[in-house]
Amino acid sequence: MDKPIEPAFSFSERAQQLTSSAIREILKVTERPEVISFAGGLPAPAGFPVEVVRAAFDKVLATNGRAALQYGPTEGYRPLREWVAADLAAAGAQVSPEQILIVSGSQQALDLLGKVLIDKDSKVLVEDPSYLGALQSFSLYQPQYVPVPTDEGGLIPEAITPELAAGARFLYALPNFQNPTGRTLSLERRIALLKRAAELGLAIIEDDPYGELRYAGEPQPGLFTLAAEYGANVVRLGTFSKVLAPGLRLGFIAAARPIIDKLVQAKQATDLHTPTLTQMAVYEIVKDGFLQEHLPKVREIYRKQGRCMLEAIEREFPDTVSWTRPEGGMFLWVTLPGHIDSTALLQKAIEQNVAFVPGAPFYSGGGRANTMRLSFATVPEDKIRAGIAILGKLLKEYTA
Known part of the structure:
Protein backbone atom coordinates (compact mmCIF):
# COMPACT_ATOMS: atom_id res chain seq x y z
CA MET A 1 0.00 0.00 0.00
CA ASP A 2 1.31 3.43 -0.90
CA LYS A 3 2.40 5.61 1.96
CA PRO A 4 0.01 8.54 2.54
CA ILE A 5 1.32 11.79 1.11
CA GLU A 6 2.16 14.30 3.79
CA PRO A 7 0.63 17.73 3.16
CA ALA A 8 3.13 20.29 1.87
CA PHE A 9 2.13 22.84 4.50
CA SER A 10 2.15 23.32 8.24
CA PHE A 11 -0.73 24.54 10.35
CA SER A 12 -0.33 27.94 11.93
CA GLU A 13 0.02 28.28 15.67
CA ARG A 14 -3.51 29.72 15.68
CA ALA A 15 -4.92 26.74 13.78
CA GLN A 16 -3.24 24.35 16.19
CA GLN A 17 -5.19 26.04 18.99
CA LEU A 18 -8.51 25.14 17.35
CA THR A 19 -10.75 22.61 19.06
CA SER A 20 -14.23 21.37 18.29
CA SER A 21 -17.16 22.84 20.16
CA ALA A 22 -18.28 20.54 22.96
CA ILE A 23 -21.87 21.30 22.01
CA ARG A 24 -21.35 20.52 18.32
CA GLU A 25 -19.80 17.17 19.22
CA ILE A 26 -22.78 16.30 21.40
CA LEU A 27 -25.18 17.32 18.62
CA LYS A 28 -23.76 14.55 16.45
CA VAL A 29 -25.27 12.09 18.93
CA THR A 30 -28.59 13.90 18.96
CA GLU A 31 -29.10 13.35 15.24
CA ARG A 32 -30.48 9.94 16.18
CA PRO A 33 -34.30 10.32 16.18
CA GLU A 34 -34.72 8.38 19.42
CA VAL A 35 -32.56 10.81 21.41
CA ILE A 36 -34.30 13.44 23.56
CA SER A 37 -31.91 16.36 23.29
CA PHE A 38 -31.68 19.17 25.82
CA ALA A 39 -28.25 19.97 24.37
CA GLY A 40 -28.54 22.32 21.42
CA GLY A 41 -29.29 26.01 21.77
CA LEU A 42 -31.49 25.87 18.68
CA PRO A 43 -34.57 28.08 18.32
CA ALA A 44 -37.93 26.35 18.08
CA PRO A 45 -38.70 25.59 14.40
CA ALA A 46 -42.39 26.15 15.17
CA GLY A 47 -41.50 29.82 15.52
CA PHE A 48 -39.99 30.18 12.04
CA PRO A 49 -42.28 32.34 9.83
CA VAL A 50 -41.63 30.26 6.71
CA ASP A 288 -43.75 47.39 8.72
CA GLY A 289 -43.83 45.99 12.25
CA PHE A 290 -44.06 42.24 11.64
CA LEU A 291 -41.99 41.41 14.73
CA GLN A 292 -44.56 43.05 17.01
CA GLU A 293 -47.16 40.48 15.95
CA HIS A 294 -44.74 37.57 15.55
CA LEU A 295 -42.69 37.68 18.74
CA PRO A 296 -45.57 37.06 21.18
CA LYS A 297 -46.16 33.71 19.45
CA VAL A 298 -42.48 32.78 19.78
CA ARG A 299 -42.38 33.83 23.44
CA GLU A 300 -45.41 31.67 24.17
CA ILE A 301 -43.64 28.61 22.76
CA TYR A 302 -40.68 29.13 25.10
CA ARG A 303 -42.87 30.04 28.06
CA LYS A 304 -44.87 26.81 27.80
CA GLN A 305 -41.88 24.56 27.24
CA GLY A 306 -39.80 26.28 29.91
CA ARG A 307 -42.62 25.94 32.42
CA CYS A 308 -43.03 22.28 31.49
CA MET A 309 -39.34 21.63 32.14
CA LEU A 310 -39.34 23.45 35.47
CA GLU A 311 -42.41 21.53 36.64
CA ALA A 312 -40.80 18.24 35.58
CA ILE A 313 -37.55 19.09 37.37
CA GLU A 314 -39.45 20.01 40.55
CA ARG A 315 -41.12 16.63 40.40
CA GLU A 316 -38.20 14.41 39.34
CA PHE A 317 -34.90 15.82 40.62
CA PRO A 318 -33.60 15.09 44.13
CA ASP A 319 -33.48 17.85 46.76
CA THR A 320 -29.68 17.99 46.54
CA VAL A 321 -29.90 19.55 43.06
CA SER A 322 -30.56 23.25 42.36
CA TRP A 323 -31.45 25.08 39.16
CA THR A 324 -32.18 28.53 37.75
CA ARG A 325 -35.67 29.79 36.90
CA PRO A 326 -35.25 32.02 33.84
CA GLU A 327 -37.74 34.73 32.88
CA GLY A 328 -36.93 34.32 29.20
CA GLY A 329 -34.58 32.76 26.70
CA MET A 330 -33.97 29.09 26.02
CA PHE A 331 -31.86 27.66 28.86
CA LEU A 332 -31.72 26.77 32.49
CA TRP A 333 -28.68 25.84 34.56
CA VAL A 334 -28.47 22.91 36.93
CA THR A 335 -26.01 22.59 39.80
CA LEU A 336 -25.45 19.04 41.07
CA PRO A 337 -23.89 17.80 44.31
CA GLY A 338 -20.14 18.38 44.23
CA HIS A 339 -19.22 14.72 43.76
CA ILE A 340 -21.18 14.33 40.50
CA ASP A 341 -19.31 14.89 37.24
CA SER A 342 -21.89 15.87 34.64
CA THR A 343 -19.69 14.54 31.82
CA ALA A 344 -19.89 11.06 33.34
CA LEU A 345 -23.61 11.59 33.87
CA LEU A 346 -23.96 12.50 30.18
CA GLN A 347 -22.51 9.15 29.12
CA LYS A 348 -25.09 7.30 31.21
CA ALA A 349 -27.86 9.59 29.93
CA ILE A 350 -26.92 9.01 26.29
CA GLU A 351 -27.18 5.27 26.92
CA GLN A 352 -30.83 5.99 27.74
CA ASN A 353 -31.23 8.36 24.77
CA VAL A 354 -31.11 11.68 26.63
CA ALA A 355 -28.54 14.41 25.95
CA PHE A 356 -27.53 17.70 27.61
CA VAL A 357 -24.42 19.88 27.76
CA PRO A 358 -22.00 19.43 30.70
CA GLY A 359 -21.20 22.73 32.40
CA ALA A 360 -17.40 22.64 32.64
CA PRO A 361 -16.66 23.98 29.10
CA PHE A 362 -18.56 27.19 29.92
CA TYR A 363 -15.95 28.12 32.55
CA SER A 364 -12.95 29.88 31.02
CA GLY A 365 -10.71 28.54 33.76
CA GLY A 366 -12.22 25.05 33.80
CA GLY A 367 -13.70 23.30 36.79
CA ARG A 368 -17.26 23.18 38.07
CA ALA A 369 -17.84 19.73 36.60
CA ASN A 370 -20.99 19.41 38.72
CA THR A 371 -23.05 21.70 36.45
CA MET A 372 -25.04 21.26 33.25
CA ARG A 373 -27.09 23.28 30.77
CA LEU A 374 -30.55 22.20 29.68
CA SER A 375 -32.35 23.71 26.69
CA PHE A 376 -36.10 23.31 26.36
CA ALA A 377 -36.57 25.26 23.12
CA THR A 378 -36.93 22.46 20.58
CA VAL A 379 -38.32 19.63 22.71
CA PRO A 380 -42.06 18.81 22.79
CA GLU A 381 -43.62 18.78 26.24
CA ASP A 382 -44.17 15.01 26.38
CA LYS A 383 -40.49 14.43 25.58
CA ILE A 384 -39.43 17.07 28.11
CA ARG A 385 -41.28 15.14 30.82
CA ALA A 386 -39.87 11.80 29.67
CA GLY A 387 -36.29 13.08 29.39
CA ILE A 388 -36.31 14.84 32.75
CA ALA A 389 -37.71 11.69 34.37
CA ILE A 390 -34.73 9.72 33.02
CA LEU A 391 -32.26 12.35 34.27
CA GLY A 392 -33.99 12.44 37.64
CA LYS A 393 -33.70 8.66 38.03
CA LEU A 394 -29.98 8.79 37.15
CA LEU A 395 -29.38 11.62 39.63
CA LYS A 396 -31.16 9.73 42.40
CA GLU A 397 -28.90 6.73 41.69
CA TYR A 398 -25.85 9.00 42.08
CA THR A 399 -27.12 10.45 45.35
CA ALA A 400 -28.51 7.25 46.86
Whole structure:
Protein backbone atom coordinates (compact mmCIF):
# COMPACT_ATOMS: atom_id res chain seq x y z
CA MET A 1 0.00 0.00 0.00
CA ASP A 2 1.31 3.43 -0.90
CA LYS A 3 2.40 5.61 1.96
CA PRO A 4 0.01 8.54 2.54
CA ILE A 5 1.32 11.79 1.11
CA GLU A 6 2.16 14.30 3.79
CA PRO A 7 0.63 17.73 3.16
CA ALA A 8 3.13 20.29 1.87
CA PHE A 9 2.13 22.84 4.50
CA SER A 10 2.15 23.32 8.24
CA PHE A 11 -0.73 24.54 10.35
CA SER A 12 -0.33 27.94 11.93
CA GLU A 13 0.02 28.28 15.67
CA ARG A 14 -3.51 29.72 15.68
CA ALA A 15 -4.92 26.74 13.78
CA GLN A 16 -3.24 24.35 16.19
CA GLN A 17 -5.19 26.04 18.99
CA LEU A 18 -8.51 25.14 17.35
CA THR A 19 -10.75 22.61 19.06
CA SER A 20 -14.23 21.37 18.29
CA SER A 21 -17.16 22.84 20.16
CA ALA A 22 -18.28 20.54 22.96
CA ILE A 23 -21.87 21.30 22.01
CA ARG A 24 -21.35 20.52 18.32
CA GLU A 25 -19.80 17.17 19.22
CA ILE A 26 -22.78 16.30 21.40
CA LEU A 27 -25.18 17.32 18.62
CA LYS A 28 -23.76 14.55 16.45
CA VAL A 29 -25.27 12.09 18.93
CA THR A 30 -28.59 13.90 18.96
CA GLU A 31 -29.10 13.35 15.24
CA ARG A 32 -30.48 9.94 16.18
CA PRO A 33 -34.30 10.32 16.18
CA GLU A 34 -34.72 8.38 19.42
CA VAL A 35 -32.56 10.81 21.41
CA ILE A 36 -34.30 13.44 23.56
CA SER A 37 -31.91 16.36 23.29
CA PHE A 38 -31.68 19.17 25.82
CA ALA A 39 -28.25 19.97 24.37
CA GLY A 40 -28.54 22.32 21.42
CA GLY A 41 -29.29 26.01 21.77
CA LEU A 42 -31.49 25.87 18.68
CA PRO A 43 -34.57 28.08 18.32
CA ALA A 44 -37.93 26.35 18.08
CA PRO A 45 -38.70 25.59 14.40
CA ALA A 46 -42.39 26.15 15.17
CA GLY A 47 -41.50 29.82 15.52
CA PHE A 48 -39.99 30.18 12.04
CA PRO A 49 -42.28 32.34 9.83
CA VAL A 50 -41.63 30.26 6.71
CA GLU A 51 -44.32 31.74 4.48
CA VAL A 52 -43.47 35.30 5.44
CA VAL A 53 -39.79 34.71 4.69
CA ARG A 54 -40.63 33.08 1.37
CA ALA A 55 -42.85 36.00 0.37
CA ALA A 56 -40.14 38.51 1.29
CA PHE A 57 -37.49 36.79 -0.82
CA ASP A 58 -39.96 36.49 -3.72
CA LYS A 59 -40.83 40.18 -3.52
CA VAL A 60 -37.22 41.32 -3.36
CA LEU A 61 -36.23 39.16 -6.33
CA ALA A 62 -39.27 40.25 -8.33
CA THR A 63 -38.92 43.99 -7.71
CA ASN A 64 -35.19 44.53 -7.12
CA GLY A 65 -33.56 41.27 -8.10
CA ARG A 66 -30.45 42.55 -9.84
CA ALA A 67 -29.50 44.81 -6.94
CA ALA A 68 -30.22 41.98 -4.47
CA LEU A 69 -27.85 39.66 -6.30
CA GLN A 70 -25.05 42.23 -6.59
CA TYR A 71 -22.17 43.04 -4.24
CA GLY A 72 -23.11 45.53 -1.54
CA PRO A 73 -21.42 47.86 0.95
CA THR A 74 -19.48 46.25 3.77
CA GLU A 75 -21.43 48.26 6.35
CA GLY A 76 -24.67 46.63 5.23
CA TYR A 77 -27.89 47.47 3.42
CA ARG A 78 -28.65 51.06 4.37
CA PRO A 79 -32.42 50.67 5.00
CA LEU A 80 -31.77 47.74 7.33
CA ARG A 81 -29.10 49.69 9.23
CA GLU A 82 -31.59 52.55 9.56
CA TRP A 83 -34.23 50.14 10.88
CA VAL A 84 -31.82 48.67 13.47
CA ALA A 85 -30.76 52.15 14.61
CA ALA A 86 -34.39 53.26 14.89
CA ASP A 87 -35.29 50.13 16.86
CA LEU A 88 -32.46 50.74 19.33
CA ALA A 89 -33.32 54.43 19.55
CA ALA A 90 -36.94 53.57 20.33
CA ALA A 91 -35.63 51.72 23.39
CA GLY A 92 -33.71 54.83 24.46
CA ALA A 93 -30.27 54.37 22.89
CA GLN A 94 -28.36 57.23 21.31
CA VAL A 95 -27.35 55.71 17.98
CA SER A 96 -27.27 56.51 14.26
CA PRO A 97 -27.22 54.21 11.20
CA GLU A 98 -23.51 55.04 10.81
CA GLN A 99 -22.95 53.22 14.11
CA ILE A 100 -24.47 49.96 12.80
CA LEU A 101 -22.59 47.17 11.02
CA ILE A 102 -24.59 44.27 9.59
CA VAL A 103 -22.79 40.94 10.05
CA SER A 104 -23.29 37.30 9.06
CA GLY A 105 -24.72 36.25 12.41
CA SER A 106 -23.54 37.47 15.80
CA GLN A 107 -20.92 34.71 15.83
CA GLN A 108 -19.15 36.67 13.08
CA ALA A 109 -19.48 39.75 15.28
CA LEU A 110 -17.56 37.96 18.02
CA ASP A 111 -14.84 36.93 15.59
CA LEU A 112 -14.46 40.45 14.17
CA LEU A 113 -14.28 41.96 17.64
CA GLY A 114 -11.62 39.44 18.58
CA LYS A 115 -9.62 40.41 15.50
CA VAL A 116 -9.66 44.14 16.22
CA LEU A 117 -9.47 44.13 20.03
CA ILE A 118 -7.41 41.13 21.18
CA ASP A 119 -3.65 40.59 20.96
CA LYS A 120 -1.92 37.47 22.25
CA ASP A 121 -2.10 37.44 26.07
CA SER A 122 -4.53 40.38 26.17
CA LYS A 123 -6.63 40.36 29.30
CA VAL A 124 -10.33 39.73 28.59
CA LEU A 125 -12.93 39.65 31.35
CA VAL A 126 -15.77 37.12 31.01
CA GLU A 127 -18.64 36.04 33.20
CA ASP A 128 -18.07 32.80 35.07
CA PRO A 129 -19.63 30.81 33.38
CA SER A 130 -19.88 32.41 29.93
CA TYR A 131 -21.16 31.65 26.44
CA LEU A 132 -19.10 28.82 25.00
CA GLY A 133 -19.27 30.16 21.44
CA ALA A 134 -17.67 33.44 22.54
CA LEU A 135 -14.92 31.67 24.46
CA GLN A 136 -14.22 29.52 21.41
CA SER A 137 -14.19 32.54 19.08
CA PHE A 138 -12.00 34.79 21.23
CA SER A 139 -9.61 31.93 21.99
CA LEU A 140 -8.33 32.05 18.41
CA TYR A 141 -6.60 35.30 19.34
CA GLN A 142 -5.04 33.76 22.46
CA PRO A 143 -6.28 36.09 25.20
CA GLN A 144 -5.77 35.69 28.91
CA TYR A 145 -9.26 35.11 30.26
CA VAL A 146 -10.09 36.56 33.65
CA PRO A 147 -13.38 35.20 35.05
CA VAL A 148 -15.72 37.60 36.86
CA PRO A 149 -17.66 35.93 39.69
CA THR A 150 -21.42 35.48 39.36
CA ASP A 151 -24.23 34.47 41.69
CA GLU A 152 -27.96 33.84 41.34
CA GLY A 153 -28.36 37.44 40.14
CA GLY A 154 -25.73 37.06 37.45
CA LEU A 155 -22.49 39.02 37.15
CA ILE A 156 -21.37 40.76 40.37
CA PRO A 157 -20.27 44.34 39.51
CA GLU A 158 -18.44 44.77 42.82
CA ALA A 159 -16.18 41.86 41.89
CA ILE A 160 -14.63 43.94 39.11
CA THR A 161 -11.82 45.49 41.14
CA PRO A 162 -9.22 47.92 39.74
CA GLU A 163 -6.71 45.06 39.83
CA LEU A 164 -9.06 42.76 37.90
CA ALA A 165 -9.84 45.40 35.26
CA ALA A 166 -6.31 46.77 34.87
CA GLY A 167 -5.22 46.43 31.24
CA ALA A 168 -8.33 44.50 30.18
CA ARG A 169 -9.40 44.98 26.57
CA PHE A 170 -13.07 44.52 27.45
CA LEU A 171 -15.67 42.70 29.53
CA TYR A 172 -17.90 40.30 27.59
CA ALA A 173 -21.36 39.95 29.13
CA LEU A 174 -24.86 38.66 28.35
CA PRO A 175 -27.21 40.58 30.66
CA ASN A 176 -30.47 39.02 29.42
CA PHE A 177 -31.27 35.30 29.96
CA GLN A 178 -27.59 34.50 29.85
CA ASN A 179 -26.28 31.51 27.95
CA PRO A 180 -25.70 29.13 29.72
CA THR A 181 -27.42 30.02 33.01
CA GLY A 182 -30.60 31.82 31.95
CA ARG A 183 -29.91 34.54 34.55
CA THR A 184 -30.76 38.22 34.01
CA LEU A 185 -29.03 41.25 35.50
CA SER A 186 -31.30 43.52 37.54
CA LEU A 187 -31.49 47.23 36.74
CA GLU A 188 -29.51 47.96 39.91
CA ARG A 189 -26.68 45.69 38.79
CA ARG A 190 -26.74 47.12 35.27
CA ILE A 191 -26.28 50.62 36.61
CA ALA A 192 -23.62 49.50 39.06
CA LEU A 193 -21.77 47.70 36.27
CA LEU A 194 -21.83 50.74 33.98
CA LYS A 195 -20.67 53.07 36.73
CA ARG A 196 -17.82 50.75 37.60
CA ALA A 197 -16.85 50.29 33.95
CA ALA A 198 -16.79 54.08 33.47
CA GLU A 199 -14.65 54.57 36.58
CA LEU A 200 -12.18 51.89 35.49
CA GLY A 201 -12.12 52.74 31.78
CA LEU A 202 -13.37 49.24 30.99
CA ALA A 203 -15.18 48.70 27.67
CA ILE A 204 -18.13 46.30 27.64
CA ILE A 205 -19.34 44.01 24.87
CA GLU A 206 -23.04 43.44 25.47
CA ASP A 207 -24.27 40.32 23.66
CA ASP A 208 -28.07 40.25 23.58
CA PRO A 209 -29.38 37.43 21.38
CA TYR A 210 -32.24 36.54 23.72
CA GLY A 211 -33.52 39.92 24.94
CA GLU A 212 -36.70 39.77 22.84
CA LEU A 213 -37.59 36.35 24.28
CA ARG A 214 -38.84 37.56 27.69
CA TYR A 215 -42.00 35.75 28.80
CA ALA A 216 -42.06 36.68 32.51
CA GLY A 217 -41.02 39.61 34.70
CA GLU A 218 -40.30 43.18 33.63
CA PRO A 219 -38.07 44.15 30.67
CA GLN A 220 -34.79 45.86 31.61
CA PRO A 221 -33.00 48.53 29.56
CA GLY A 222 -29.91 47.34 27.72
CA LEU A 223 -26.42 48.32 28.75
CA PHE A 224 -25.99 50.04 25.38
CA THR A 225 -29.14 52.05 26.03
CA LEU A 226 -27.91 53.19 29.46
CA ALA A 227 -24.27 53.69 28.49
CA ALA A 228 -24.32 57.39 27.61
CA GLU A 229 -26.04 58.31 30.88
CA TYR A 230 -23.24 56.74 32.92
CA GLY A 231 -20.30 57.53 30.63
CA ALA A 232 -19.56 53.91 29.75
CA ASN A 233 -18.27 52.52 26.45
CA VAL A 234 -20.55 49.68 25.33
CA VAL A 235 -20.62 47.70 22.09
CA ARG A 236 -23.91 45.89 21.49
CA LEU A 237 -24.42 42.70 19.51
CA GLY A 238 -27.81 41.66 18.20
CA THR A 239 -29.16 38.96 15.93
CA PHE A 240 -32.18 38.03 13.85
CA SER A 241 -31.52 34.34 14.54
CA LYS A 242 -33.74 34.12 17.60
CA VAL A 243 -36.53 36.44 16.42
CA LEU A 244 -36.81 35.17 12.82
CA ALA A 245 -34.58 32.19 11.95
CA PRO A 246 -30.91 31.25 12.44
CA GLY A 247 -30.56 30.01 8.86
CA LEU A 248 -30.68 33.64 7.70
CA ARG A 249 -27.29 34.21 9.41
CA LEU A 250 -27.95 37.89 10.05
CA GLY A 251 -26.85 39.99 13.00
CA PHE A 252 -25.53 43.44 13.80
CA ILE A 253 -23.02 45.39 15.85
CA ALA A 254 -23.86 48.80 17.32
CA ALA A 255 -20.88 50.83 18.54
CA ALA A 256 -19.07 54.15 18.38
CA ARG A 257 -17.88 55.14 14.90
CA PRO A 258 -14.15 54.47 15.48
CA ILE A 259 -14.95 50.88 16.44
CA ILE A 260 -17.36 50.40 13.54
CA ASP A 261 -14.80 51.80 11.08
CA LYS A 262 -12.16 49.33 12.23
CA LEU A 263 -14.65 46.44 12.20
CA VAL A 264 -15.60 47.36 8.62
CA GLN A 265 -11.96 47.01 7.61
CA ALA A 266 -11.76 43.62 9.30
CA LYS A 267 -14.97 42.45 7.64
CA GLN A 268 -13.71 43.55 4.21
CA ALA A 269 -10.86 41.09 4.66
CA THR A 270 -13.27 38.37 5.82
CA ASP A 271 -16.26 38.24 3.46
CA LEU A 272 -16.60 41.70 1.87
CA HIS A 273 -20.19 42.04 3.05
CA THR A 274 -23.16 40.13 4.45
CA PRO A 275 -25.38 38.73 1.65
CA THR A 276 -27.38 41.54 0.06
CA LEU A 277 -30.38 39.37 -0.81
CA THR A 278 -30.79 38.22 2.79
CA GLN A 279 -30.48 41.75 4.14
CA MET A 280 -33.06 43.11 1.71
CA ALA A 281 -35.48 40.26 2.48
CA VAL A 282 -35.17 40.71 6.23
CA TYR A 283 -35.74 44.43 5.87
CA GLU A 284 -38.86 43.65 3.83
CA ILE A 285 -40.06 41.44 6.70
CA VAL A 286 -39.41 43.81 9.60
CA LYS A 287 -40.00 47.28 8.12
CA ASP A 288 -43.75 47.39 8.72
CA GLY A 289 -43.83 45.99 12.25
CA PHE A 290 -44.06 42.24 11.64
CA LEU A 291 -41.99 41.41 14.73
CA GLN A 292 -44.56 43.05 17.01
CA GLU A 293 -47.16 40.48 15.95
CA HIS A 294 -44.74 37.57 15.55
CA LEU A 295 -42.69 37.68 18.74
CA PRO A 296 -45.57 37.06 21.18
CA LYS A 297 -46.16 33.71 19.45
CA VAL A 298 -42.48 32.78 19.78
CA ARG A 299 -42.38 33.83 23.44
CA GLU A 300 -45.41 31.67 24.17
CA ILE A 301 -43.64 28.61 22.76
CA TYR A 302 -40.68 29.13 25.10
CA ARG A 303 -42.87 30.04 28.06
CA LYS A 304 -44.87 26.81 27.80
CA GLN A 305 -41.88 24.56 27.24
CA GLY A 306 -39.80 26.28 29.91
CA ARG A 307 -42.62 25.94 32.42
CA CYS A 308 -43.03 22.28 31.49
CA MET A 309 -39.34 21.63 32.14
CA LEU A 310 -39.34 23.45 35.47
CA GLU A 311 -42.41 21.53 36.64
CA ALA A 312 -40.80 18.24 35.58
CA ILE A 313 -37.55 19.09 37.37
CA GLU A 314 -39.45 20.01 40.55
CA ARG A 315 -41.12 16.63 40.40
CA GLU A 316 -38.20 14.41 39.34
CA PHE A 317 -34.90 15.82 40.62
CA PRO A 318 -33.60 15.09 44.13
CA ASP A 319 -33.48 17.85 46.76
CA THR A 320 -29.68 17.99 46.54
CA VAL A 321 -29.90 19.55 43.06
CA SER A 322 -30.56 23.25 42.36
CA TRP A 323 -31.45 25.08 39.16
CA THR A 324 -32.18 28.53 37.75
CA ARG A 325 -35.67 29.79 36.90
CA PRO A 326 -35.25 32.02 33.84
CA GLU A 327 -37.74 34.73 32.88
CA GLY A 328 -36.93 34.32 29.20
CA GLY A 329 -34.58 32.76 26.70
CA MET A 330 -33.97 29.09 26.02
CA PHE A 331 -31.86 27.66 28.86
CA LEU A 332 -31.72 26.77 32.49
CA TRP A 333 -28.68 25.84 34.56
CA VAL A 334 -28.47 22.91 36.93
CA THR A 335 -26.01 22.59 39.80
CA LEU A 336 -25.45 19.04 41.07
CA PRO A 337 -23.89 17.80 44.31
CA GLY A 338 -20.14 18.38 44.23
CA HIS A 339 -19.22 14.72 43.76
CA ILE A 340 -21.18 14.33 40.50
CA ASP A 341 -19.31 14.89 37.24
CA SER A 342 -21.89 15.87 34.64
CA THR A 343 -19.69 14.54 31.82
CA ALA A 344 -19.89 11.06 33.34
CA LEU A 345 -23.61 11.59 33.87
CA LEU A 346 -23.96 12.50 30.18
CA GLN A 347 -22.51 9.15 29.12
CA LYS A 348 -25.09 7.30 31.21
CA ALA A 349 -27.86 9.59 29.93
CA ILE A 350 -26.92 9.01 26.29
CA GLU A 351 -27.18 5.27 26.92
CA GLN A 352 -30.83 5.99 27.74
CA ASN A 353 -31.23 8.36 24.77
CA VAL A 354 -31.11 11.68 26.63
CA ALA A 355 -28.54 14.41 25.95
CA PHE A 356 -27.53 17.70 27.61
CA VAL A 357 -24.42 19.88 27.76
CA PRO A 358 -22.00 19.43 30.70
CA GLY A 359 -21.20 22.73 32.40
CA ALA A 360 -17.40 22.64 32.64
CA PRO A 361 -16.66 23.98 29.10
CA PHE A 362 -18.56 27.19 29.92
CA TYR A 363 -15.95 28.12 32.55
CA SER A 364 -12.95 29.88 31.02
CA GLY A 365 -10.71 28.54 33.76
CA GLY A 366 -12.22 25.05 33.80
CA GLY A 367 -13.70 23.30 36.79
CA ARG A 368 -17.26 23.18 38.07
CA ALA A 369 -17.84 19.73 36.60
CA ASN A 370 -20.99 19.41 38.72
CA THR A 371 -23.05 21.70 36.45
CA MET A 372 -25.04 21.26 33.25
CA ARG A 373 -27.09 23.28 30.77
CA LEU A 374 -30.55 22.20 29.68
CA SER A 375 -32.35 23.71 26.69
CA PHE A 376 -36.10 23.31 26.36
CA ALA A 377 -36.57 25.26 23.12
CA THR A 378 -36.93 22.46 20.58
CA VAL A 379 -38.32 19.63 22.71
CA PRO A 380 -42.06 18.81 22.79
CA GLU A 381 -43.62 18.78 26.24
CA ASP A 382 -44.17 15.01 26.38
CA LYS A 383 -40.49 14.43 25.58
CA ILE A 384 -39.43 17.07 28.11
CA ARG A 385 -41.28 15.14 30.82
CA ALA A 386 -39.87 11.80 29.67
CA GLY A 387 -36.29 13.08 29.39
CA ILE A 388 -36.31 14.84 32.75
CA ALA A 389 -37.71 11.69 34.37
CA ILE A 390 -34.73 9.72 33.02
CA LEU A 391 -32.26 12.35 34.27
CA GLY A 392 -33.99 12.44 37.64
CA LYS A 393 -33.70 8.66 38.03
CA LEU A 394 -29.98 8.79 37.15
CA LEU A 395 -29.38 11.62 39.63
CA LYS A 396 -31.16 9.73 42.40
CA GLU A 397 -28.90 6.73 41.69
CA TYR A 398 -25.85 9.00 42.08
CA THR A 399 -27.12 10.45 45.35
CA ALA A 400 -28.51 7.25 46.86
